[in-house]
Structure formats: C-alpha cells, structure tokens
Amino acid sequence: xxxxxxxxxxxxxxxxxxxxxxxxxxxxxxxxxxxxxxxxxxxxxxxxxxxxxxxxxxxxxxxxxxxxxxxxxxxxxxxxxxxxxxxxxxxxxxxxxxxxxxxxxxxxxxxxxxxxxxxxxxxxxxxxxxxxxxxxxxxxxxxxxxxxxxxxxxxxxxxxxxxxxxxxxxxxxxxxxxxxxxxxxxxxxxxxxxxxxxxxxxxxxxxxxxxxxxxxxxxxxxxxxxxxxxxxxxxxxxxxxxxxxxxxxxxxxxxxxxxxxxxxxxxxxxxxxxxxxxxxxxxxxxxxxxxxxxxxxxxxxxxxxxxxxxxxxxxxxxxxxxxxxxxxxxxxxxxxxxxxxxxxxxxxxxxxxxxxxxxxxxx
Amino acid sequence: xxxxxxxxxxxxxxxxxxxxxxxxxxxxxxxxxxxxxxxxxxxxxxxxxxxxxxxxxxxxxxxxxxxxxxxxxxxxxxxxxxxxxxxxxxxxxxxxxxxxxxxxxxxxxxxxxxxxxxxxxxxxxxxxxxxxxxxxxxxxxxxxxxxxxxxx
Numbered sequence: 001x002x003x004x005x006x007x008x009x010x011x012x013x014x015x016x017x018x019x020x021x022x023x024x025x026x027x028x029x030x031x032x033x034x035x036x037x038x039x040x041x042x043x044x045x046x047x048x049x050x051x052x053x054x055x056x057x058x059x060x061x062x063x064x065x066x067x068x069x070x071x072x073x074x075x076x077x078x079x080x081x082x083x084x085x086x087x088x089x090x091x092x093x094x095x096x097x098x099x100x101x102x103x104x105x106x107x108x109x110x111x112x113x114x115x116x117x118x119x120x121x122x123x124x125x126x127x128x129x130x131x132x133x134x135x136x137x138x139x140x141x142x143x144x145x146x147x148x149x150x151x152x153x154x155x156x157x158x159x160x161x162x163x164x165x166x167x168x169x170x171x172x173x174x175x176x177x178x179x180x181x182x183x184x185x186x187x188x189x190x191x192x193x194x195x196x197x198x199x200x201x202x203x204x205x206x207x208x209x210x211x212x213x214x215x216x217x218x219x220x221x222x223x224x225x226x227x228x229x230x231x232x233x234x235x236x237x238x239x240x241x242x243x244x245x246x247x248x249x250x251x252x253x254x255x256x257x258x259x260x261x262x263x264x265x266x267x268x269x270x271x272x273x274x275x276x277x278x279x280x281x282x283x284x285x286x287x288x289x290x291x292x293x294x295x296x297x298x299x300x301x302x303x304x305x306x307x308x309x310x311x312x313x314x315x316x317x318x319x320x321x322x323x324x325x326x327x328x329x330x331x332x333x334x335x336x337x338x339x340x341x342x343x344x345x346x347x348x349x350x351x352x353x354x355x356x357x358x359x360x361x362x363x
Numbered sequence: 364x365x366x367x368x369x370x371x372x373x374x375x376x377x378x379x380x381x382x383x384x385x386x387x388x389x390x391x392x393x394x395x396x397x398x399x400x401x402x403x404x405x406x407x408x409x410x411x412x413x414x415x416x417x418x419x420x421x422x423x424x425x426x427x428x429x430x431x432x433x434x435x436x437x438x439x440x441x442x443x444x445x446x447x448x449x450x451x452x453x454x455x456x457x458x459x460x461x462x463x464x465x466x467x468x469x470x471x472x473x474x475x476x477x478x479x480x481x482x483x484x485x486x487x488x489x490x491x492x493x494x495x496x497x498x499x500x501x502x503x504x505x506x507x508x509x510x511x512x513x514x515x
Contacts, residue, residue, distance in 0.1 A: 165396045247396075247397070248402045254478050257422065258386075258393070258478060261397060262404070262408050
C-alpha cells in the first residue's frame with residue numbers, strides 16, 4: 001500500500017515537472033481573432049485581427065486605438081485581415097506589407113498592400129497584388145507572406161475551396177504561391193515569365209490553402225504548409241516552377257468521406273515533406289533561431305487549429321526527423337506561432353477573445 | 364399501423380435509391396473535374412472510385428430521408444387537394460427537396476457538402492436523383508393511395 005502510494009506521488013511529481021517546463025505570459029488579450037504577429041526594431045509588435053484591425057503592442061501592453069489608415073477588409077467566413085510583414089529594411093523605410101480579403105460576397109480575392117507606418121497610422125497605402133480571378137467564396141485565401149534573401153516577396157494564395165481544380169491551372173492565381181517585387185512588379189527571373197499561358201507572378205502551384213511559409217535565414221530554402229481537406233495537411237519544400245499536385249493528388253479525402261482524387265502521387269507533381277492524417281489544421285509557421293531554447297535552434301514550429309497545439313519539427317539536413325506536439329494543455333486553437341527577437345516563442349490564440357502569449361522556459 | 368409501415372418502407376427504399384444515385388452522380392462529376400485538369404482516370408479507377416464513395420451513404424441517406432419526409436408530406440397534400448398527376452407531384456418534390464437541401468447546407472456551412480454538386484449541372488443531376496426517388500415513392504405507394512381514394 002505504501003509502495004503504491006509512493007509510485008503515485010512520484011508519477012504526479014513527474015507530471016508537474018513536465019507542465020512547469022514552460023512559462024506562459026499573456027502579452028495582449030481581447031483581440032478579435034488575431035491572425036498574424038510581427039516584431040518591429042523598437043521592440044513593439046504589430047498584430048492583425050481577422051475582424052479587420054491592425055493593433056500595436058508597445059511597452060508590453062496593447063494600444064487601445066487600432067492603427068488608422070488600414071484598408072477595409074472583407075470580413076466573412078475565413079476572410080478578413082490576414083498577415084502583417086515588415087520590410088527587411090523597416091528600420092530605414094518604415095514600410096509594412098498587409099494581406100487581406102478584398103471585395104465582397106460575389107467578387108473577392110487575396111490582396112496585398114504596402115504602406116508606411118508612422119507609429120499610429122498607415123500612410124501611402126498602395127496595392128501591390130490582387131489575386132485573379134475574383135471568387136464568390138469566403139474560404140481558402142492563403143495570404144501568408146515571406147521575403148526571399150533577394151528582397152522579393154512570396155505570397156500564398158488559396159484556391160477558394162469550391163474552385164479546387166483551378167489550383168492546377170497556373171493561368172490564374174488560385175492555389176498558387178506568387179513572387180513579386182515589393183512595388184508589385186514581376187521579377188524578371190520568375191519561372192514563367194514570358195509564358196503567356198501562365199500568370200507571370202506564379203512561383204509554384206497546385207496548392208489548396210497555404211497558411212504557413214518560411215524562408216530559412218540566409219538561404220533560398222522555402223517551407224510551406226497547407227490545409228488538406230479531411231486529412232492530408234502538408235508541409236512542402238517549395239521550389240520555383242513546381243506543381244504541388246492539389247487536387248490531382250492528395251493524402252486526404254473530402255469532408256463527406258468521398259474521394260477527391262484516387263491518386264496520392266502522379267508524375268510531375270511534388271510530394272510533401274510531411275503530411276498529417278488526421279488533419280491538424282496548420283495555420284502559421286516560424287523558424288526558431290533564438291537563445292532561450294537552445295535545443296530548438298534550427299527547428300520549424302507550426303501552429304495548429306484543429307489539434308490545438310504547436311508542432312515542433314526537428315530538421316536535419318532538410319529532413320524532418322521528429323515531431324513534438326507542444327502546448328496542448330492550453331486547449332486553444334493556435335492561429336500563429338512566431339519566434340521573437342528575444343528568443344521567446346509567441347502564440348496567437350484563434351478566438352474572438354484571442355490572446356498573444358509569450359512562451360519562455362519555466363524558472 | 365400496416366399502412367404506416369408500408370409508407371415507411373417506401374420512404375426508406377426511395378431515399379436509399381436517391382442516395383445511391385446521388386453518390387454515383389457526384390463521383391462522375393468529380394472524375395470529370397479531374398479529367399478536365401488532365402488527370403487520366405481509366406474505367407477501372409472510375410468504378411473503384413464510385414464504389415469507394417458509397418461510404419458517404421452513411422451521411423447522405425439520413426439527409427435524403429429527412430428532406431423526403433418533409434417533401435413527400437407536402438406532395439401528398441398537393442396531390443389530394445390540388446389534383447393532377449400524383450407521380451408528378453412526388454417526382455417534383457423529390458427533385459426540388461434534394462436541390463433545396465444541398466443549397467441550404469451550402470449556405471449554412473459555406474461549402475457544398477456534395478462535391479459533385481458544385482456546378483449547376485452537378486446540382487441539377489442531384490435533382491434528377493431526387494426525382495427518381497420521388498417517382499419511385501409514388502409508384503410504391505400508388506396502390507395504397509388508390510384504395511384510400513375508393514374508400515373516401
């Protein structure tokens with residue numbers, strides 16, 4: 001009896017040790033579906049609310065007034081304000097990039113603007129990209145962004161859900177990753193420049209709803225993840241000009257249980273690095289190169305809505321050798337995960353009363 | 364009691380036939396969508412896809428039963444009160460109820476629950492499946508209806 005009690009006490013102490021591994025600090029709360037977080041050189045943060053606002057976190061607290069001058073987003077279904085991304089030279093040019101759903105119920109699309117941020121409002125707002133064609137669905141906008149080392153901008157565009165076959169037609173932007181210059185012009189070395197059959201912005205295609213994209217620092221290595229239907233979420237290594245197969249190939253099935261395609265692979269279509277069945281609903285991604293968690297350096301972090309977690313993917317020479325499921329105890333749909341300049345991990349919870357959580361090692 | 368039992372069986376059979384046809388039709392439209400993007404689908408693959416998709420009947424059959432239950436009550440009322448072809452009323456009820464249900468579900472969930480019905484042609488084909496179910500129900504129950512007519 002005493003031995004049994006000792007085992008129970010020991011097991012409980014182990015559990016409490018595991019739970020005390022991380023410390024969670026609420027940096028901001030009561031955000032209306034926070035979607036993206038960005039860090040500015042002065043230590044402040046910008047966070048988008050899918051409900052249509054851009055907010056500032058300054059000196060550790062949320063500024064009450066939303067940023068002014070923000071373009072109007074089409075807020076419906078999955079649509080709204082999406083990604084905020086500072087220019088690589090933000091310290092000099094104060095330029096930010098904002099993606100959002102533009103339009104209305106009958107005609108809407110993923111749009112990106114650039115603007116100068118003076119600390120309180122956006123000025124000189126300029127549209128640099130709008131996906132074509134417009135669609136009449138409120139799903140699958142994609143809308144994550146990342147810079148390549150050469151200063152060009154990658155933007156993910158979803159296929160609009162009902163128009164899934166369009167992802168296999170690079171003559172439109174649906175289901176593509178596009179690459180543009182920061183003024184909206186087309187880089188001369190885009191893979192399909194000069195091919196009249198393909199949109200010149202197209203960098204890769206055959207995607208469903210890509211909501212994570214990361215360029216490994218100092219490299220041209222691009223990882224992207226996208227939602228599958230019922231199962232079949234994917235992490236892909238993106239190379240220019242390649243077809244990632246949706247919906248011709250997929251590891252998932254339709255929500256009804258019917259098949260979307262009988263094929264999981266076909267010649268000329270890329271296979272994912274990792275896929276998840278059942279779906280975890282990957283929603284954001286970050287590369288960790290901080291100091292607070294040295295064992296995490298070089299790993300990818302993927303926030304998950306359905307799984308209510310963050311997945312840590314350990315990479316060795318570009319291969320995912322292990323996965324760890326983190327932060328399930330929070331019980332929250334996680335919309336985004338970011339590696340902060342202070343080495344902490346930052347999470348956005350997907351809720352009408354969403355939070356920005358700072359994760360540090362427990363003391 | 365016996366009459367109710369016979370009606371219930373007729374409802375179940377007609378709903379099952381409609382659900383089966385709806386599944387088959389949906390698969391053909393999905394296959395057509397893949398072929399339109401240059402994916403080769405041999406006949407054997409088409410057949411195996413069609414068979415595999417019967418798995419959705421666990422969801423589709425209850426949905427068809429629910430809409431037929433409402434639609435056929437209305438059709439029966441119209442046939443007895445307004446006259447005209449009984450089979451016509453039930454065929455129309457089967458077709459319109461299935462189309463309406465799919466459109467309502469699309470409005471509520473934001474996505475078409477049956478992928479093969481994303482296009483207008485696909486949706487109308489689902490209506491044909493509903494029409495077949497409605498006609499079948501009318502045929503299965505016409506003797507009972509005639510008896511009731513003679514008695515009254």
